Amino acid sequence: MSNWKDIARNGLWQQNPGLVQLLGLCPVLAISNNVVNALALGLATTLVTALSGAAVASVRHLVPNEIRNPIFIMIIAALVTCVDLAMNAWLHELYLVLGIFIPLITTNCIVMARAEAFAARNGVREALLDGAMMGLGLTVVLVALGALRELAGKGTLLAGADKLFGTAGHALTLQLTPDGYQFLLALLPPGAFLGLALLIAAKNALDARQRRLAAAAANPSVLAATET
Numbered sequence: 001m002s003n004w005k006d007i008a009r010n011g012l013w014q015q016n017p018g019l020v021q022l023l024g025l026c027p028v029l030a031i032s033n034n035v036v037n038a039l040a041l042g043l044a045t046t047l048v049t050a051l052s053g054a055a056v057a058s059v060r061h062l063v064p065n066e067i068r069n070p071i072f073i074m075i076i077a078a079l080v081t082c083v084d085l086a087m088n089a090w091l092h093e094l095y096l097v098l099g100i101f102i103p104l105i106t107t108n109c110i111v112m113a114r115a116e117a118f119a120a121r122n123g124v125r126e127a128l129l130d131g132a133m134m135g136l137g138l139t140v141v142l143v144a145l146g147a148l149r150e151l152a153g154k155g156t157l158l159a160g161a162d163k164l165f166g167t168a169g170h171a172l173t174l175q176l177t178p179d180g181y182q183f184l185l186a187l188l189p190p191g192a193f194l195g196l197a198l199l200i201a202a203k204n205a206l207d208a209r210q211r212r213l214a215a216a217a218a219n220p221s222v223l224a225a226t227e228t
Helices: 002-014 025-031 035-059 065-090 092-101 103-107 109-117 124-154 162-172 189-218 220-227
Strands: none
Touching: 002 124, 025 035, 025 092, 025 103, 025 124, 025 189, 035 065, 035 092, 035 103, 035 109, 035 124, 035 162, 065 092, 065 103, 065 109, 092 103, 092 162, 103 109, 109 124, 124 189
């Protein structure tokens, strides 16, 4: 149980692929101009990462070390193809918006890195959990960045939710500013870099605060000295 908690904590926070490892920045920066696009791509990546981790772990003893990377890429590509076809069939409008970034999950550094660094060395259940947590960690970053950019850029949240949730999604869209408001910088690539920098800075600040609290708990005299 402790090992599983460590895997979840690493994926969601300590080794978050979007804020710590800085992997998969191309889709993170390109697709995060609103919440719906970010959520859809994040969930698709999570599904591929989790299933590819489990698949790689299940065949890790059967694949010769010399050809493991091509085999892993074929497994990932097959799963991405399934996701690509499913989105084209059931979420066609959103599929057109995401475009090339769905097939590019095959070459996403997060997916291949977890297959090589974790799934190839651990059991199926652990690899499945690791892939899911890494994917969810990326999804959280994508959604947070998408919300930040969409709110600052257009004054809305969940615009276009009908593309993901159907007709019920119309009721989810929030217009928080007067019609016609637009802050173009937040919607362009520089806004993505600035937004990601703010999220990284916030995480670093929270980690630093947690370390100070842990140090103070271990040595109360330090806390007393800082208070005086």
